[in-house]
Amino acid sequence: MFGSKNILKETQINRDEEVSPVVSRDNVVLKVFLLITCIKILLIPTYHSTDFEVHRNWLAITYSLPVKEWYTNKQSPxxxxxxxxxxxxxxxxxxxxVFFDPEMVKVENLNYASSATVHFQRATVIFTDLILAYGVREISGTFCKSLNGYAVFVFLSLCNMGLLIVDHIHFQYNGFLLGILLISMSxxxxxxxxxxxxxxxxxFIILLNLKHLYVYIAPAYIIWLLKSYCLNSGKFFKRxxxxxxxxxxxLTASFGPFVTQLPQVISRLFPFKRxxxxxxxxxxxxxxxxxxEKVLSVIWKHLGWLKDTKSAVMTGGLVQxxxxxxxxxxxPLVTFLLTFLAILPALWCLLCKESYVNSKNFIRCIVLCALSSFMFGWHVHEKAILTAVMPLCVLAAINKEDARIFIILSSAGHTALLPLLYPNNLFSLKLLLLLTYMLSSILVLTKQHLRPLLRLHEWLYIIPLPLITFYEVVLHKLLFSDKLPFLPLAFTSIYCAIGITYCWILYYYIYLQNNACTDNRIESNLRCQRLKAKQS
Incomplete structure (x- = not known):
């Protein structure tokens, strides 16, 4: 049987592990969730993006129009x-x-944002985060055997500053979607x-039918289910x-009512002209x-090889x-091929190497698929980094190498999200969130693993990250006034992309060098260190 030895290891609980009562674990989730919910409530009056109007318009479309017009209506952009x-x-x-404000569900009321509408939509995001909390509880119960590791993961996930920025200020519903992902992985x-x-x-199939962009991590699920569920059972075809x-x-329940308008639905889901x-x-x-391209175009122009660089400067801020x-x-074909080639080694290891058949490597494969699609996908949004950061949280709480990657990836990825909050009066809030989460993550993970996690060059990279935000909001205007308006955003993206690319390469290297024994040895050493620390 494929991976039989590792599967047996997965089903056993090491006697030396410090298993905590379910009641204590639930108390940790409840207290952290209530605390972060209070912060979310305080953020209700803050700025919200056009995504607020997007979802308000979707409320109106689904309430006011028949099902056959949901994917054809173009009254709003x-x-x-x-x-x-x-x-x-x-x-x-x-x-x-409709009970809070009937005007918000009228299709003709474009850009409608009454006080009742704002409070209702903000409240729905906060309320649906209960699914995130449940997902955190489920997956931490599967992977975190000690109360310390459990508490660290609960903090890293429920207090994730990226979700605070994207969902509770910028406005989206990523929290409950990621909660479903965590439930599924568990x-x-x-x-x-x-x-x-x-x-x-x-x-997971329900998740794909809620947000199709999770299709990038579907290959990891397919390989994992084939290897661990179908091939190891003796009942391959039945399973x-x-x-x-x-x-x-x-799929039938989801797309059935729209079977007559499938081409329109598909064109909406995959708008390659963007x-x-x-x-x-x-x-x-x-x-x-x-x-x-920009640097080369400037050099080419300086050498007289290029007369006009306008079309080469991809900093117009337009979706086109x-x-x-x-x-x-x-x-689009090139980006698809690059993404496929990027995830192929991770999938091959999970499928063909017996030592990789354990749930931790399954999570690592998901992270690598999410990172690879983020690196090379077509029209990727900056918010997609959360699909890699959130699953990595659980491994960061139990493995030092995963924790090392998490610190760099979350720091760079979250810094790259901050320009979404463009009003100047949010500068202090942005800096406070970034510094608080960065420092807290470093402290709790260092304490959890009882050793420094970052190398010198990695410290030198993440320390300037708050200064990137300072340059974007304050310093650029002092130096250049109204000139080069898109330079701060380009600089932020490029600097953060260096860190994320580094994490992708390093994590791939760690994954390819990994085997089932490595995790067991690391966890064993960590338990011994904790026991010595308690005795001293």
Whole structure:
């Protein structure tokens, strides 16, 4: 049987591990969740982005229009472009919204933001974060055997500053989606428990039908379920058919009512004409690529080889198709091939190497798939970094190398999110959130693993990150006044992209060098150190 030895290890609890009572664990989740909820409530009056109007408009579309017009209505520029299950989610919210302010669910009321509307929509994000809290509870119970590790993970995930910025200031619903992801990862990681694995598979298909961009990590699920669930059972075809039935059932329930308008739905879900990058570049490989294009275009112009650089300067802040003058212009097909090639080694190890058949390497494979798609995907949003950061939280609490990557990745990724909060009066809040989460993460993870985690060059990289935000908001205007208005955003994206690229390469190296024994040896050493510390 493939991976049989490692599967047996996965189903055993090491006697030396410090297992804490369920009541104590629930108290930790409850207290942290209530604390962070109070902070979220305080953030209700803050600035919100156009995404607020996007979701308000989706409430109106799903409440006021028949189902056949949900994906065809163009009265607002913010058309419905999420999968059908998310449309039904908005429909359910709209049934409550009408009692708070009937005007918010009228399609013709564009850019409507009454006080009742603001409070209702903010409250829905806070309330749905209960699913995130449940997901944190579930996955931490699967992976964190000590109360210390459990508490560290709960803090890193529930207090994640990226979610605070994106969901509770900028405005989106990433928290409950990531909660479903955590629930799914927890359940499919329970090798040997068939019903749990099937429930996890169902949760992931539901997630894909809520937000289709999680398809980038679907290959990790496919390989993991094939290897750990189907191939090791002696009932390959039966189990494969069961998984197929779950997928088809959820897809039918989701897309069934829209079967006559599937081309329109698909075109909304995959709008390739939006261009390679978003208006504010995600801190990924394409930010570095465009930065290189800009530098080369300036050199070419200085040498007289290029007369006009306007179309080469990808800093206009517009969502559109772009053309390069010096470097080859990437196409959607090229980005797809690069993403596929980038995730292939991680998938191959999970499928073909027996030592990789353990749930921790499954989580690492998910992180690598998320990072690879973030690095090379088409029209990637800066917020997509959270898909890699959140699953990494649980491993950071129990493994020092994962903790090392987490500190750098979260610091760079969260810094890259801060320009989303562009009003100047939010500068102090941005800096406070960044410094608080960075320092807290470093302190709790260093204490958890009883050793310094970062190398000298890594310290030299993350220490200037708050200064990047200071330059973006304050220093650039002092130096350049109104000139080069997009330079601070480009500089932020490129600097953060260097750190994220470094994490992607280093994490791949660690993953490819990893085996099942490494984790066991590290955890054993860590337990011995804790016992010595208690005795002293």
């Amino acid at each position: 913010w058309t419905l472009d999420y999968p059908p299950l998310f449309a039904w989610f908005e429909y359910c919210l709209s049934q409550l919204a 359940k499919v990681s329970k090798i040997g428990k068939e019903m749990s694995v099937l429930q996890g598979a169902m949760w 494969l058919c069961t998984l197929g039935f779950i997928v088809l059932a959820v 261009g390679l990058v978003h208006s504010y570049w995600a801190a990924n490989g394409w930010a570095l690529y465009i930065g290189a 198709e772009q053309s390069f003058l010096i470097l080859p212009t990437p196409t």
